[in-house]
Structure formats: C-alpha cells, structure tokens
Amino acid sequence: MRRTSLIAGLALVGAMASAAGAAPFRLSSSTIAEGVQMGRDQVFAGFGCSGGNLSPQLSWSDAPEGTKSFALSAYDPDAPTGSGWWHWSVVNIPADVTALEPGASGTAAMPAGAREIVNDYGVSSFGGACPPPGEVHRYVFTIHALPVETLELPETASPALVGFMVNAAELGRARITAVYTR
Incomplete structure (x- = not known):
C-alpha cells in the first residue's frame, strides 16, 4: 500500500513540475500596454470622442494544451452603467491564429x-475608448483559450452571454489592461 501511495505521489509531483515548467499563456501588443494610456487610434469616433476607432494589434502565445479556438474581449469595468461596457467580443478564432493586426x-x-x-455601441466590431471627461477608465483585453472549435451562440448573443459561455469553458486566459482618460 505504501509503495502504491509513494508511486502515485511521485507521479503527482512530476505532473505538477511539468505544469509549473510550461510557459504561461501570454497576450502582448505593439499598440497597447499594461497600465499605459491608449493612443488616439484606439479611441472611439463619436459620443464626444474623436479617435481612429481601430482595434489594437494583439498577439498571444503558449496557449494551453487542448486549445481548439480562441475568444477575445475588450471590456471597461469602470463605465458608469452598473455593468461595465463591452467594447469588443470575438469568438471562434481558429487555434492556429496567434495574432490580429492593428485595425483588423x-x-x-x-x-x-x-x-x-x-x-x-450596437455594432459588430471594435468600439474604442470614450470615458466621461476627467475619468480614467481601464480597458481589459482578454484572450481566452477554448476546448471547442466553434462556440455555438444565437445570432442575437450579447457580450454578457458570450462572457458566460467563454468563462464556463475556458482552458486559460491572458490579459492586458490599458487605460484611457480625456
């Protein structure tokens, strides 16, 4: 019995060491950075804001084993709505894709x-930052690794529904939180 427990324990330690040695799932960008003010290109064109309304360049690496697709979101938890503001949601990004160019x-x-x-904003694309004047808002860009090739969603799916489905299934996530104030 002790030998079986010892072997099982060593197998567990080996598995944990392998997992600990794996590179973490990472998100990077040439246009936004952690804690840094976003540029005018990522600012909304409307609602009193005048920017380029272009999605940022994003790259990800070291996705968890078993990843079959990715989902991407951009969310402002500081929006004065009671529920934040969804700026961008993308699902069913193929597993062999590891980057999006600026303005994609x-x-x-x-x-x-x-x-x-x-x-x-009511559109099926990226909507840039546009906080109320004088407020600093956070913009959380998250890439999610999913174990399915296609996330089945109704045509009228809201970003909140997407968030629920993605978070329930994800294998891992990586984030960049940029900021913006005007």
Whole structure:
C-alpha cells in the first residue's frame, strides 16, 4: 500500500513540475500596454470622442494544451452603467491564429471563421475608448483559450452571454489592461 501511495505521489509531483515548467499563456501588443494610456487610434469616433476607432494589434502565445479556438474581449469595468461596457467580443478564432493586426476588426483581416459580436455601441466590431471627461477608465483585453472549435451562440448573443459561455469553458486566459482618460 505504501509503495502504491509513494508511486502515485511521485507521479503527482512530476505532473505538477511539468505544469509549473510550461510557459504561461501570454497576450502582448505593439499598440497597447499594461497600465499605459491608449493612443488616439484606439479611441472611439463619436459620443464626444474623436479617435481612429481601430482595434489594437494583439498577439498571444503558449496557449494551453487542448486549445481548439480562441475568444477575445475588450471590456471597461469602470463605465458608469452598473455593468461595465463591452467594447469588443470575438469568438471562434481558429487555434492556429496567434495574432490580429492593428485595425483588423470589421475587415477582411479578421481570421476566417471568427465572429464579432454586437458590442455595447450596437455594432459588430471594435468600439474604442470614450470615458466621461476627467475619468480614467481601464480597458481589459482578454484572450481566452477554448476546448471547442466553434462556440455555438444565437445570432442575437450579447457580450454578457458570450462572457458566460467563454468563462464556463475556458482552458486559460491572458490579459492586458490599458487605460484611457480625456
């Protein structure tokens, strides 16, 4: 009995060491950075804001084993709505895709099969930052690794529903939280 327990214990320690040695799932960008003010290109064009309304460049690496697709979101938890503000939701990004170029949202540069969900501006594309004057808001860009190739959602899915489905299934996530104030 002791030998079996010892072998099982050593196997567990080996598995934990392998998992600990794996590189963490990472999200990076050439256009936004952790804790740094976003540039005008990522600012909304409307609601009193005048920016380029372009999605940022994003790259991810070291996805968890078993990843079959990715989902992406951009969320402002500081919006004065009681529930935050969804700036961007994309599902069904193929597992072999590891980057989006700047301004890819709403264009042919989005990966084949990827689906952009209607955001809180009411459009199926990226909607840039536009906080009330004088307020600093956080913009959380998150890439989620999923164990399914296609996340089945109704045509009228809200970003909140997408968030629920993604968080329930995800294998891992990586984030960058940029800021913006005007």
